[in-house]
Amino acid sequence: RVAYVNGQYRPHGQAVIHVEDRGFQFADGVYEVWSVFDGRLADFDGHMTRLHRSLNELRIDIPMTREALGRVLNETVRRNRVREGLVYLQVTRGTARRDHPFPPEGTAPSVVVTARSLPLSKGDASAKKGVAVITHPDIRWGRCDIKTVGLLPNVLAKQAAKERGAAEAWMVDEMGLVTEGSSTNAWIVDEHGKLRTRDAQANILQGITRAAVMALIADEGLELEERAFSVDEAKRAKEAFYTSASGFVMPATSIDGVKIGDGKPGPIATRLRALYLDRAMRDAI
Numbered sequence: 001r002v003a004y005v006n007g008q009y010r011p012h013g014q015a016v017i018h019v020e021d022r023g024f025q026f027a028d029g030v031y032e033v034w035s036v037f038d039g040r041l042a043d044f045d046g047h048m049t050r051l052h053r054s055l056n057e058l059r060i061d062i063p064m065t066r067e068a069l070g071r072v073l074n075e076t077v078r079r080n081r082v083r084e085g086l087v088y089l090q091v092t093r094g095t096a097r098r099d100h101p102f103p104p105e106g107t108a109p110s111v112v113v114t115a116r117s118l119p120l121s122k123g124d125a126s127a128k129k130g131v132a133v134i135t136h137p138d139i140r141w142g143r144c145d146i147k148t149v150g151l152l153p154n155v156l157a158k159q160a161a162k163e164r165g166a167a168e169a170w171m172v173d174e175m176g177l178v179t180e181g182s183s184t185n186a187w188i189v190d191e192h193g194k195l196r197t198r199d200a201q202a203n204i205l206q207g208i209t210r211a212a213v214m215a216l217i218a219d220e221g222l223e224l225e226e227r228a229f230s231v232d233e234a235k236r237a238k239e240a241f242y243t244s245a246s247g248f249v250m251p252a253t254s255i256d257g258v259k260i261g262d263g264k265p266g267p268i269a270t271r272l273r274a275l276y277l278d279r280a281m282r283d284a285i
């Protein structure tokens with residue numbers, strides 16, 4: 001395996017970042033993840049646009065043009081011989097003596113790209129059975145719309161899920177409303193058959209897969225309400241599922257051990273997964 005680090009492709013085991021990198025010191029950086037189909041990147045533009053937004057919000061310099069970055073992503077995929085899998089990009093504010101304010105002007109951002117294989121069949125097997133979700137308090141900050149590498153609350157939530165035999169943790173605000181998953185956006189088909197997902201303005205990540213699925217919902221003529229749902233509403237829902245670049249559309253068949261619907265992946269989630277995969281594979285570049 002090889003990784004791209006600041007202009008060079010290095011053997012994965014020797015790909016290193018300086019001890020004074022601000023990503024390491026302060027989690028002062030952002031990231032993106034693309035899924036790879038047949039060696040090509042899915043939802044390329046959506047993730048690239050969100051990357052630029054994250055960098056702008058944090059006033060981190062744009063390290064290189066979109067085109068140049070696209071070439072690095074594709075080259076990293078190629079050099080790792082990934083056909084189906086994931087490509088990861090991280091940009092930090094760079095390396096400078098540890099001090100909280102931004103480093104001197106002209107400090108170059110650090111750029112890292114890695115890629116790994118993940119067979120589609122693995123996610124498909126989970127999607128066929130459905131997965132378990134737990135709920136967990138959302139203890140994050142007020143800018144969850146920025147895709148930063150400061151993921152400690154998400155790590156703790158995902159670990160709690162793992163320790164309870166679940167695949168994902170849905171984080172819950174002080175009002176008892178679900179915000180999002182630790183690394184996914186959360187959805188239900190409510191008691192009335194209406195699709196529900198939290199408003200993207202309400203301190204969550206604007207998922208690229210979420211946006212793609214919203215377009216599919218409109219195409220299918222299904223009803224969608226972008227409004228937060230409570231844990232109780234989720235437990236009474238006909239269906240529950242979550243979306244992300246790595247998991248696509250994943251049906252959840254229990255929440256905190258409570259069976260959702262008949263305990264099997266629901267027809268809407270199953271159909272949206274198939275539609276998403278079709279479209280993502282077709283449009284990958």
Ligand code: PMP
Pocket residue numbers: 033154180181182183184185205206207208209210243244245246
């Ligand atoms: N929410 C959070 C907190 C995430 O980390 C992710 C995945 N990075 C998502 C939602 C899903 O976003 P996307 O569909 O763009 O992968």
